[in-house]
Amino acid sequence: MSGDTELPVPDTSDVRSGPEVSDALLSVLPLLGEWHGEGVLGGAVSGSGADVRFGQWVRFTHDGRGFLAYDSRTWRLTDDGQIVGPDVRESGFWRPRGDGDDVELLVVGADGLLELYVGSARTTTSWELATDMVARTPDAPEVTRAVRLYGIVExxxxxxxxxxxxxGPLRPTMSARLERIR
Structure with missing residues (x-):
């Protein structure tokens, strides 16, 4: 298939078009869409000892079933905002569980890290998740546990x-503020 060929199945980040959104997605529906912005990679993680700026694009899509697909791409930035090159890339799935606000997040990174998070919606626009399992390839970061907090603020x-x-203790790894672009 060429890069400009349409897929034979629907996939959308826009609730106004494409397949009907599953009722199972109500607890994560505010995430649906494309987001872009900047963030900070913690100095201990960056290897430099200093925080490092990055740009980020994130997309949450659905195909009518009871999960959101998640894609994230980041790129390093200089202090004055110039792009240095590609950085962390992740893909995964947000899977609401049961009838409540419980949610699972499966994330795989190109760096060889696989994380399974469980948590719940704290409000209609915030989610707190902690790892239930972490697996990694031999050359992946030596992560043993993690916590992710997401929220839509203003x-x-x-x-x-x-x-x-x-x-060791949990340490800040990365954080960002992303604006909805679609």
Whole structure:
């Protein structure tokens, strides 16, 4: 298939078009769409000891079934906002569980890290998730547990990821503020 060929199945980040949104998605529906903005990678994680700026594009889509597909791409930025090159890339699925506000998040990163989070909607526009399982390839970061907080504040998607290495404490890893672009 060429890059400009339409897929034979629907996939959308816009609730106004495409398949009907499943009722199962009500607890994560505010995430649906495309988001773009900037964030900070924690100094301990960046290897430089100093915080590092990054740009980010995130997309949450659905195909009519009871989950959101998640794609995220980041790129490093200089202090004056110039693009240095590609950085962290993740894909996964947000899966509401049961009739309540419980949710699972499955995330795989190109760096060889696989994280399974469980948590719940704290409000209609915020979610708190902690790892239930972390798996990694031999050369992946030595992450043993993590917590992700997401919230929509004044129309912007804001999030923070804290991770632990070994038996160490959770440390700020990355955070961002993203504006809805679609």
């Amino acid at each position: 129309g912007a998607l804001m999030y923070a990821v804290d991770r632990a290495v070994g038996d």
